[in-house]
Amino acid sequence: MKASSARYLVGQGMKSIWRNRMMSFASFCIILVSLLMVGMSVLVTINLNRIISGIEDQSEAAVTIKDDIGEDRRKALEKHISAISNVATVEFYSKDEAWKNMKEDMSDEQQDLFRYADDNPLPDTFRVTVKDISMMGDTAVQIELLEDVDSVKSPTQFADVLVSIKNILMIIMTCVIAALIVVCLIIISNTTRASVFARRKEINIMKYVGATNTFIRIPFFIEGMVVGIFAAGAALLLTKFAYEGVYNIFKNDMSLWSILGVDNLYPFSKMFMKVTVAYLASGAVIGALGTSISASKHLKV
């Protein structure tokens, strides 16, 4: 194909957008809404996953050490615990520190009760976090079997609940996203089909004067791709505003912050490149393929 013909076909694709502006606008809106629905759902899923992972990271087991084992044995025990494959971090929490923190958390009246106590009744502990929270129970048993360990208190029930919530949430969100994708593809395919159907006579004429199928498809392909890219651009802007709006609400509201931890939400700037590429690629592919596949249905003349 000559460069002049390629220029002509690209030009025809661009002109068609304006010539068929109502149908182009309909395709634009449908692709925009579809990308927004699927994109927002994916972002919500990613953040929910991150929040739950954040809570998981914070849940730790408290390992009580036997009294007066001495520093050498304590360090050896710390080494043994760290060597367990599912253990992420091990932090020593001395009885003195625990006693001090406990008193700070008490009211004045409660503190009076302990004012004349001679001994610190609290034990030395290790705070242990794990890599995989679903294995928390097994890891706790492994630690409990070690010498110099008095007892292990682990939030196994909480861990199980978290894992269940995460699994159910992932299944629900995957189903919602899959259903949205199917619904969007059906709507987009119908819109592009209507757009092409309105121009079936034009396609018919092209066939009669000897145009090849590729020659007829290229302008439709370009037209669909450009409309898809514009829709993706608009979807990106709307997603940015909506996402940042919600993100700022969490950031500014301390009570919500304390529940979820804003650190566990991704700021939009961190995801901007990935979201941009995903939106533009999806918009271009959906627009181009949707329109050219619909055009193919009228090529059998």
Added chain:
Amino acid sequence: MVEFKDVSVTYSSGVDALNGINLKIKDGDFAFVVGSSGAGKSTLIKLILKEIDATEGTVLVNGFNLSKLRRGKVPALRRTIGVVFQDFRLIPTMTVYENVAFVLRVIDAPAKYIRSRVPYVISLVGLEDKAKSYPTELSGGEQQRVALARALVNDPKLIIADEPTGNIDPALSYEIVDLLRSINECGTTVLMVTHEHDLVRYFGGRIININKGEIAFDEVIGGTNRNESK
């Protein structure tokens, strides 16, 4: 050249549209195809354009054996044929110039050739001053002349005119056939389907009458005087 050898067409509905037709139209011929509705005229044209395939027999058009022609080669066949339809079939979103130039763009003609050939062909049909107009801004006769220019621009071996005067003023019908005649005089084969018997009687020439899917009459008759007909 167009040649039909024992061609039959039976549609999936069971209707026999053509029954064992034998027909030969030589290069440079001008022929009218006449017949009542449902006689098989449209089927004949659909066969030539390879819109449909013959159930039996062989169809040869401009050196292509249509029974053996693959789908991918159909555009090559159609580029040797210019078609003029009753309803003009111009692209409404393109100007007269663009409608005519479109055919040359399809065959990847050089831009320089398009710039010189298109105005020339538009002038042949007398529409130089309408080159920038859109089809909706033209009369029926003018639209049909654009369709003729489009059919001509690629210098085809064969022009098929399917009821080209059906949608235009009767007085203008003679102009359109005159144009087709002059194109024929330059060597292009013309096959004109019509049911306007006055027009056929007036111009005369080779008349192919199709009736119930068979050729009822294929002869050359003399034309009457133009002034008498009008």
